[in-house]
Amino acid sequence: xxxxxxxxxxxxxxxxxxxxxxxxxxxxxxxxxxxxxxxxxxxxxxxxxxxxxxxxxxxxxxxxxxxxxxxxxxxxxxxxxxxxxxxxxxxxxxxxxxxxxxxxxxxxxxxxxxxxxxxxxxxxxxxxxxxxxxxxxxxxxxxxxxxxxxxxxxxxxxxxxxxxxxxxxxxxxxxxxxxxxxxxxxxxxxxxxxxxxxxxxxxxxxxxxxxxxxxxxxxxxxxxxxxxxxxxxxxxxxxxxxxxxxxxxxxxxxxxxxxxxxxxxxxxxxxxxxxxxxxxxxxxxxxxxxxxxxxxxxxxxxxxxxxxxxxxxxxxxxxxxxxxxxxxxxxxxxxxxxxxxxxxxxxxxxxxxxxxxxxxxxxxxxxxxxxxxxxxxxxxxxxxxxxxxxxxxxxxxxxxxxxxxxxxxxxxxxxxxxxxxxxxxxxx
Amino acid sequence: xxxxxxxxxxxxxxxxxxxxxxxxxxxxxxxxxxxxxxxxxxxxxxxxxxxxxxxxxxxxxxxxxxxxxxxxxxxxxxxxxxxxxxxxxxxxxxxxxxxxxxxxxxxxxxxxxxxxxxxxxxxxxxxxxxxxxxxxxxxxxxxxxxxxxxxxxxxxxxxxxxx
Numbered sequence: 001x002x003x004x005x006x007x008x009x010x011x012x013x014x015x016x017x018x019x020x021x022x023x024x025x026x027x028x029x030x031x032x033x034x035x036x037x038x039x040x041x042x043x044x045x046x047x048x049x050x051x052x053x054x055x056x057x058x059x060x061x062x063x064x065x066x067x068x069x070x071x072x073x074x075x076x077x078x079x080x081x082x083x084x085x086x087x088x089x090x091x092x093x094x095x096x097x098x099x100x101x102x103x104x105x106x107x108x109x110x111x112x113x114x115x116x117x118x119x120x121x122x123x124x125x126x127x128x129x130x131x132x133x134x135x136x137x138x139x140x141x142x143x144x145x146x147x148x149x150x151x152x153x154x155x156x157x158x159x160x161x162x163x164x165x166x167x168x169x170x171x172x173x174x175x176x177x178x179x180x181x182x183x184x185x186x187x188x189x190x191x192x193x194x195x196x197x198x199x200x201x202x203x204x205x206x207x208x209x210x211x212x213x214x215x216x217x218x219x220x221x222x223x224x225x226x227x228x229x230x231x232x233x234x235x236x237x238x239x240x241x242x243x244x245x246x247x248x249x250x251x252x253x254x255x256x257x258x259x260x261x262x263x264x265x266x267x268x269x270x271x272x273x274x275x276x277x278x279x280x281x282x283x284x285x286x287x288x289x290x291x292x293x294x295x296x297x298x299x300x301x302x303x304x305x306x307x308x309x310x311x312x313x314x315x316x317x318x319x320x321x322x323x324x325x326x327x328x329x330x331x332x333x334x335x336x337x338x339x340x341x342x343x344x345x346x347x348x349x350x351x352x353x354x355x356x357x358x359x360x361x362x363x364x365x366x367x368x369x370x371x372x373x374x375x376x377x378x379x380x381x382x383x384x385x386x387x388x389x390x391x392x393x394x395x396x397x398x399x400x401x402x403x404x405x406x407x408x409x410x411x412x413x414x415x416x417x418x419x420x421x422x423x424x425x426x427x428x
Numbered sequence: 429x430x431x432x433x434x435x436x437x438x439x440x441x442x443x444x445x446x447x448x449x450x451x452x453x454x455x456x457x458x459x460x461x462x463x464x465x466x467x468x469x470x471x472x473x474x475x476x477x478x479x480x481x482x483x484x485x486x487x488x489x490x491x492x493x494x495x496x497x498x499x500x501x502x503x504x505x506x507x508x509x510x511x512x513x514x515x516x517x518x519x520x521x522x523x524x525x526x527x528x529x530x531x532x533x534x535x536x537x538x539x540x541x542x543x544x545x546x547x548x549x550x551x552x553x554x555x556x557x558x559x560x561x562x563x564x565x566x567x568x569x570x571x572x573x574x575x576x577x578x579x580x581x582x583x584x585x586x587x588x589x590x591x
Contacts, residue, residue, distance in 0.1 A: 001587065001588055001590060002588075166443070167443070210571075212567075212570070212571050212572065212573070213571070213572040213573065214563075214567070214572075214573040214574075214575065215572070215573070215574045215575065215576075216575045216576075217575070217576055217577065217578075269445065312440075313439075313440040313441050313443060314439075314440075314441060315440075316439055316440045317440060342440070345440070345443050346440065346443050347443070348443055348444075348445070348447075348448040348451070349443070349444065349445045349448070350445075352448075352451075355454060357458060357590065358588045358589050358590075359550070359589060360523055360525075360550055360551075360552040360571060360572045360585070360589055361550075361571060361572050362588070362589075363552070363572045363574050363585060366584060366585055366588040366589075367574065367576070367581065367584075370578075370580070370581060370584045374578075405567070405568060406564055408560065408563060408564070410575075411560075
């Protein structure tokens with residue numbers, strides 16, 4: 001349970017809000033690199049943290065993220081022409097470069113310096129891995145670039161997708177922290193999904209539906225360990241790292257790729273879900289890549305030409321009651337991504353946390369909220385840099401291991417949870 | 429059934445903000461009866477400031493030692509120094525939270541775990557700091573174990589679960 005005030009603090013990310021300012025301290029994914037595929041390509045409308053922006057890749061290959069609307073009369077620059085050196089508004093021909101600087105006001109006489117005084121709000125946009133990242137903080141020195149392992153491995157070892165989710169970012173993130181739902185909502189996927197099936201860990205999951213949890217602070221956020229019984233009195237641990245503000249990695253299964261998610265607020269009632277799968281030491285197989293394209297694992301199928309899931313609230317997520325009855329899908333919704341999205345969107349655009357009934361096994365969620373509140377208020381009141389800004393905090397991995405009962409997952413898996421280039425991940 | 433009209437409130441689109449207004453207001457949430465046990469003296473120092481706050485049905489206790497000829501019960505001390513028995517305290521409880529800073533109370537943890545199992549009471553452990561022995565002792569018996577340097581996490585956990 002949260003008070004209304006705390007719920008608002010955590011869920012509002014527009015300009016001037018405490019959580020919005022927190023997000024503005026990080027590099028966050030803005031869009032996939034594939035959305036701006038070549039120099040001078042069409043611009044893309046992007047809304048992030050309740051700010052409407054337009055992403056541009058100019059004729060020289062420079063990226064920029066600028067105010068969507070022309071400084072002249074407020075027309076959307078999305079209709080503009082991406083010309084040599086800048087984006088020209090379709091309405092009256094004002095031209096802007098990727099820094100938001102106005103280059104030309106055609107109605108002004110030759111020699112006019114008016115345009116030099118016109119500048120749109122602009123943010124940096126950099127390509128790291130398959131993602132274009134932005135920093136929506138105040139102008140000045142942004143933090144060092146992100147170093148999550150999935151954006152540092154060769155491209156043939158990674159697959160990245162994104163989807164639109166129609167609810168607040170926090171209830172989506174909380175689904176990634178809460179691993180106790182996996183054995184219920186996603187039970188069929190563990191059996192049937194080609195990116196999980198056959199892993200020994202699936203048997204432990206299926207045999208023990210009441211996991212114990214251990215929640216431990218880490219430098220960048222939290223480690224949430226879920227343990228189940230294994231053979232000979234040993235424990236099967238699934239360890240999920242959360243790096244502030246919104247990065248998590250699900251524990252792996254067998255030699256299948258690692259996977260994780262970064263949630264990015266679009267506005268207070270929508271978020272982008274950036275999904276990644278990668279293998280630290282080998283290329284993804286053709287079959288794995290095809291499965292991801294087909295919406296397996298944490299990925300999804302799309303309404304053609306969009307990043308909206310094919311299964312969405314307008315079609316009841318293509319709920320299949322017969323499959324539910326046959327036990328092929330616990331909720332009747334196909335696919336892990338849309339199983340999560342369907343229940344999280346059903347909670348409403350911003351879930352009312354004053355009415356929830358948490359239990360002690362929700363400790364990961366409770367601790368996550370508390371860390372977010374603490375970081376946001378420390379930033380607001382004292383200017384304290386929050387955890388997760390330092391790229392050293394990004395070099396983490398999830399892990400799935402079997403340990404003796406007296407072994408601490410934190411100590412036993414210290415190396416397994418560090419992203420060391422060229423080393424295999426720890427998985428059962 | 430195939431021709432049943434689809435109203436807004438009978439499809440997933442009803443998750444809009446406008447439709448959220450029609451969610452049933454269930455009134456106050458269900459409070460829970462929680463027992464918080466400090467396993468050692470340092471843990472008692474952490475727990476003590478919480479006793480003065482308003483809670484629904486939460487009692488704060490300190491571990492004293494085993495009880496009974498067969499030592500199958502456990503003696504605790506309530507906030508005013510009154511000795512109480514663990515079995516009595518667990519009757520009707522919804523959750524037991526064991527709090528440890530050091531290792532002094534570790535030998536008692538199995539007794540707490542066994543008693544909770546008998547009464548069907550879920551268990552949680554909070555280790556303030558990072559005492560490895562305390563974590564190891566609590567791990568088999570705490571369904572959730574929170575290891576934290578932040579003493580405020582205990583009250584946050586209690587508030588969140590409706591204590």
